[in-house]
Each structure stands twice: as C-alpha cells, then as structure tokens.
Amino acid sequence: DGGITQSPKYLFRKEGQNVTLSCEQNLNHDAMYWYRQDPGQGLRLIYYSQIVNDFQKGDIAEGYSVSREKKESFPLTVTSAQKNPTAFYLCASSISPNTGELFFGEGSRLTVL
Amino acid sequence: QQPVQSPQAVILREGEDAVINCSSSKALYSVHWYRQKHGEAPVFLMILLKGGEQKGHEKISASFNEKKQQSSLYLTASQLSYSGTYFCGTEMTHSSASKIIFGSGTRLSIRP
Numbered sequence: 001d002g003g004i005t006q007s008p009k010y011l012f013r014k015e016g017q018n019v020t021l022s023c024e025q026n027l028n029h030d031a032m033y034w035y036r037q038d039p040g041q042g043l044r045l046i047y048y049s050q051i052v053n054d055f056q057k058g059d060i061a062e063g064y065s066v067s068r069e070k071k072e073s074f075p076l077t078v079t080s081a082q083k084n085p086t087a088f089y090l091c092a093s094s095i096s097p098n099t100g101e102l103f104f105g106e107g108s109r110l111t112v113l
Numbered sequence: 114q115q116p117v118q119s120p121q122a123v124i125l126r127e128g129e130d131a132v133i134n135c136s137s138s139k140a141l142y143s144v145h146w147y148r149q150k151h152g153e154a155p156v157f158l159m160i161l162l163k164g165g166e167q168k169g170h171e172k173i174s175a176s177f178n179e180k181k182q183q184s185s186l187y188l189t190a191s192q193l194s195y196s197g198t199y200f201c202g203t204e205m206t207h208s209s210a211s212k213i214i215f216g217s218g219t220r221l222s223i224r225p
Contacts, residue, residue, distance in 0.1 A: 033213070042115075042200060042217040043155070050211075058212060090154060102145070102202070102213060104154035 002027045006091050006105035013085075013112050019078045021108045023091035029103070030096045032074040036060060037088045037107075046089075049074055050096075078110060085112045114138060116203045118216035125191050126224050133186040133219045135201030144184040145202035145213060146175055148195075155200060158186075188221070196223045 004025045013019050023032065031050050035043040045058030049068040063082025068074055074093075078085045088109050092102040116137045123131050135144060143162045147155035159168050161177035161184055169175055173195075175186045188195055198220045202213040 035215070040220075042118075043202075043215040045212055045214060048212050056212070059214070100143075100145070100160045101157040102147075102155075103157075106154050 004091060004093055004103055004105035006089075006108050008108060009106065011108060011110045013110070015112055016080045018080060019085070019110060021076045021078070021089055021091075021110070023074045023076065023105060024072055025074075025093045025103075025105075026072060027093060027095075027103060028071070029093035030071070031094045032068070033092045033094075033102065034058075034064075034066065034074070034076045035090045035092065037090060043090065046076065085110055114205075115214055116201055116216040118201055118219050120219060121217070122220040122222070124222045124224065127193060128190050131188040131191060131221060133188075133199050133201075133221075134183065135185070135203070135216055136183045137203055138182070139205065140181045142181075142204040142206055142211070144175075144177055145204075146184075146186050147200045147202065147215075148197045149200065149218075150197045158199075191221075191223050193223050193225065196221055 007022045033048040034046040044060050046064050047066040049055035052071050055068050065077045090107045091105040094102050116135050119134050145160045146158040149155040164179045164181045166177045172189050177184045198218045200215045200218045202215045204211050
C-alpha cells in the first residue's frame with residue numbers, strides 16, 4: 001500500500017544531541033513538508049520541498065535542517081541549536097505544489113531530556 | 114500569515130450542529146480542511162479553490178466566501194466520530210514556492 005512512513009515513532013534524546021527523523025513516501029509525490037505540532041497548538045511549517053535537490057524554509061526553520069536527495073525521502077535533522085525541540089513532528093506530501101490534499105505520516109514524537 | 118480559526122473549542126451533544134470559521138487578512142488561493150484524532154495524523158476533508166464555492170455533503174460541508182478571505186466548515190447532526198481537532202490550511206499563492214499554513218485548530222468534543 002502507498003503511503004508515508006515516519007520513523008522512529010518515539011524518540012528520546014539528551015539535550016545537545018542532534019537527531020534525525022526519517023520520512024519516506026512511495027506515492028510518487030513531488031512535494032514534501034515537515035510540520036511541528038506542540039500540545040494544543042496547530043501545525044507550524046518547518047521546511048518544505050517542491051522538487052528533488054531543492055527546499056525552502058518555513059516559518060520556524062531555525063535549529064532544523066533537511067535534505068532532499070531522493071524524491072522518496074525528506075529527512076529532518078533537529079540540531080542542538082533548536083532551543084525547544086520536544087514536540088510532535090509530522091511529515092506530509094502532495095502530488096505537486098498547489099494540487100490539494102496533503103497526505104500525512106503518523107508522526108514522530110521527540111522528547112529531549 | 115497564519116489564518117485565524119474560531120472558536121478554539123466546541124462541546125456538542127450528539128445530533129447538534131457546529132460551524133468552524135477560518136479567516137485571512139488577505140485573499141487566499143485555496144483553503145484546506147483537515148481533522149485530527151488525538152495522537153493520530155491529520156486527515157484531509159476537502160479543499161476549496163473558488164470564491165463563492167460550497168462543497169461537501171449533507172453532514173460535513175464547507176464554504177469559501179466571494180473575496181476568498183473566509184471559509185467555514187459545517188458539521189450537521191454531529192456524530193461521536195466527528196470528535197477531534199479541525200484545522201484549516203491556507204495557501205496564499207499559486208506558485209512553485211507555495212506552502213500551506215495551518216490555523217491553530219478547533220477542538221470539537223461530542224457527548225452522547
């Protein structure tokens with residue numbers, strides 16, 4: 001079945017460590033997105049990519065980095081520069097920009113101790 | 114700019130109706146509506162592209178005003194399964210750099 005796979009589902013890390021969250025899709029979608037969700041809040045855009053080897057900063061990109069070397073993959077690194085990294089991270093994809101529905105992965109919950 | 118959603122929370126009895134609003138200070142290219150159950154990923158409900166558009170079915174529908182600055186989601190004769198947090202997502206432009214920005218969400222609780 002086609003879909004978006006995020007891993008790991010739960011992750012605990014010590015303060016100061018970099019963490020990479022995986023996002024893989026087999027939907028043949030061009031566009032991919034990373035959102036951050038904090039308890040009781042909406043989804044805030046971290047980074048997005050409309051095509052391979054290209055990506056743009058979202059509203060809260062500081063302390064995060066991404067790569068898009070393959071169409072299927074859009075990993076997110078939470079660096080030690082991110083001051084408050086504990087959150088629920090959601091990856092999404094769409095067929096192409098401006099074509100509607102976002103398909104979301106099941107999310108990765110990161111807790112920094 | 115983040116769209117403004119209202120109300121922040123709604124509590125209904127089963128069978129009652131609800132309206133959730135999403136507004137922008139500028140005209141939008143499109144509005145998306147999603148529902149998220151606790152601990153799960155958001156699920157797409159519908160997208161509106163045209164000013165004056167109304168979409169959906171009898172139970173869950175949405176509208177997009179003529180100026181394309183406001184959208185409303187209508188939940189009719191609510192069922193327990195409608196519980197969750199509803200988000201509107203908005204696109205400002207139709208371009209290769211387009212991005213979807215979400216509102217802060219409306220938490221809907223349905224009681225038997």
